[in-house]
Amino acid sequence: MSKIGRPAGPATDTVTTVLTAALELLLSEGGAALTPLRLHQATGVSRSTIYRHWATPTDVLAALIEVAPPVQRTLTGDPVADLHAEVDLLCDRLRDRPVAAFLQALVTMAASDPAAIPLRQRYVDDLVAPFRTVLTSDGVTGEVADDAVNAIVAPLLVDALLLDRPASRERAHRAVDLYFPQGQA
The missing domain is CATH 1.10.10.60 (Homeodomain-like)
Structure with a gap:
């Protein structure tokens, strides 16, 4: 039937x-x-x-x-090198039209459509999840992981979304090196 x-x-x-x-x-x-x-x-x-x-x-x-297809990643086991690779990948994705356009649309829509707020948060969480994965794989969790991710990623998002300029890869690499000096994550 x-x-x-x-x-x-x-x-x-x-x-x-x-x-x-x-x-x-x-x-x-x-x-x-x-x-x-x-x-x-x-x-x-x-x-x-x-x-x-x-x-x-x-x-x-x-x-x-x-x-959207997931981005494929392979961790090397060296957390600092993996964080640097994630910085490069995120900077490339923020430069490329789909990711930047999605973020801009979600930020704009969230201002007038409350249903867009959790979607925007989910999208940003998906962008920062690889950084958390690298840190967690090295045993870095909690506030230290949160602070490190925020110090590395937040300026990149500000550059791309608010300042309408390329995300500063060099600054993000310096933030990785400041949080994890001498190659120690």
């Missing part, structure tokens, strides 16, 4: 079409362009389908985050 009514979610090709267009709109026009009407105009997918599954720009960003 088959169920009568609408399927639980959009078809795979519809998801691909809408989210591909959403990413293009995000990169070219910013997060404000992620409205159901604008997505309909860009894709030809019915407005009712878009409204049903992605009613707000925050819903669209959440869906894009869900389908």
Whole structure:
């Protein structure tokens, strides 16, 4: 016996079409362009389908985050070298359009849409999680780990989001070296 009514979610090709267009709109026009009407105009997918599954720009960003491929990492066992590698990777990601555009859209949306606040926090947590992984693997936890991550990562996010300048890789490397002098994490 088959169920009568609408399927639980959009078809795979519809998801691909809408989210591909959403990413293009995000990169070219910013997060404000992620409205159901604008997505309909860009894709030809019915407005009712878009409204049903992605009613707000925050819903669209959440869906894009869900389908984003994870970044592959390999730890070397040298925590300081691994932290330096994470600094370089984060600086590259903040320079590249998708990550920076996502962060900017999430910050902007969180100012007017309370539903975007936990999504913004989750996205930032995902960006800093590799730093915590490196520190935890070396036994650094608690406030020391929190302080180290904040000292290394926060200035990079301020550069990218508030000051609209490239994240200072050199400053972040100095912060790693200040927290973990002589190669000791």
